[in-house]
Amino acid sequence: MNRQRGVALLTVMMVLATAVALASLMESENVTAMRRSEAWLIAETQLLYARSAENWGSALLLADLLDNNNDHLGEPWAIKTTSPITPGIGVEGKMQDLQGRFNINNLQAISPKAEDTAYAEVFTRLLEELELPATLIPAILDWLDHDSEARIPFGAEDDYYLSLDPPYRSANRLMTHISELRLVAGVDSGTFDKIRPYISALPTTTPINVNTAPALILQSLHKEITLELAEQLITSRQNEPFAKVEDFLRLDPLAGISIPKVLLSVDSRYFLLDARVRIGDRTQHYHSHLARFSDRIERLMWSQVPD
Ligand SMILES: [Ca+2]
Numbered sequence: 001m002n003r004q005r006g007v008a009l010l011t012v013m014m015v016l017a018t019a020v021a022l023a024s025l026m027e028s029e030n031v032t033a034m035r036r037s038e039a040w041l042i043a044e045t046q047l048l049y050a051r052s053a054e055n056w057g058s059a060l061l062l063a064d065l066l067d068n069n070n071d072h073l074g075e076p077w078a079i080k081t082t083s084p085i086t087p088g089i090g091v092e093g094k095m096q097d098l099q100g101r102f103n104i105n106n107l108q109a110i111s112p113k114a115e116d117t118a119y120a121e122v123f124t125r126l127l128e129e130l131e132l133p134a135t136l137i138p139a140i141l142d143w144l145d146h147d148s149e150a151r152i153p154f155g156a157e158d159d160y161y162l163s164l165d166p167p168y169r170s171a172n173r174l175m176t177h178i179s180e181l182r183l184v185a186g187v188d189s190g191t192f193d194k195i196r197p198y199i200s201a202l203p204t205t206t207p208i209n210v211n212t213a214p215a216l217i218l219q220s221l222h223k224e225i226t227l228e229l230a231e232q233l234i235t236s237r238q239n240e241p242f243a244k245v246e247d248f249l250r251l252d253p254l255a256g257i258s259i260p261k262v263l264l265s266v267d268s269r270y271f272l273l274d275a276r277v278r279i280g281d282r283t284q285h286y287h288s289h290l291a292r293f294s295d296r297i298e299r300l301m302w303s304q305v306p307d
């Protein structure tokens, strides 16, 4: 009898232990599932806020177009906006003019046209200012041009890229994003980090907006433009943004310096919205590449970027 009771008790205890183990497993699965749902909900909400920032930025760009014919850093679209939605949520947006940078795709149309050579000269000077080798140019040109014949010396096409581990092919078309430059022969992470703030990769040939270009880009417009001179040009545009390219070229400090007018503009079509959305202690960072037309804004690219 005692032995039977002992077996029954043992059975009850085993059933109980199994039930407790099962309950605790279910609870931990529930917690994991809840955490996953929470992370998903936060990510979706952040995306919605980022899209709102993009809509807000787009509205500013369109309103600006109705207001004036030039684009400069004192305009509402260029001013960083921070919106604390509630104590736990914050959205920050900063629009940048991609035409204040050197459009790397401007190098592709190397042809007898004067402006194409002039863009290459601007880029050569930019590399010099950044203390980067001009030997990068043939490799970039091979990456952009349609053929698979490597320039000699310093060019690179499929033969070179297919020998790498992992192997890949030369794009032989325009870059869609500046990060593509990192794939080009000779461009290591140090080189890329140095040049990335000064370049863009736009779908058409674009002039450089002298109202928004940083000193280093203004300096690369001509070999006689020193850093001091570039800074004078920036002071001048802060006092009065250039309404026409001629206003820039006629400035006293530029007397005797000839810059091809075709390289320059005072307005822009392509912009980058840099948005950060914080919910609690989680922040997400987004980039949105925008093109402005007379009646609309088109999104060219959207990406989530590391903070
Ligand atoms: Ca404007």
Ligand SMILES: [Ca+2]
Residues within 6 Å of the ligand: 141, 142, 143, 144, 145, 146, 147, 148, 149, 157, 170, 172
């Ligand atoms: Ca090629």
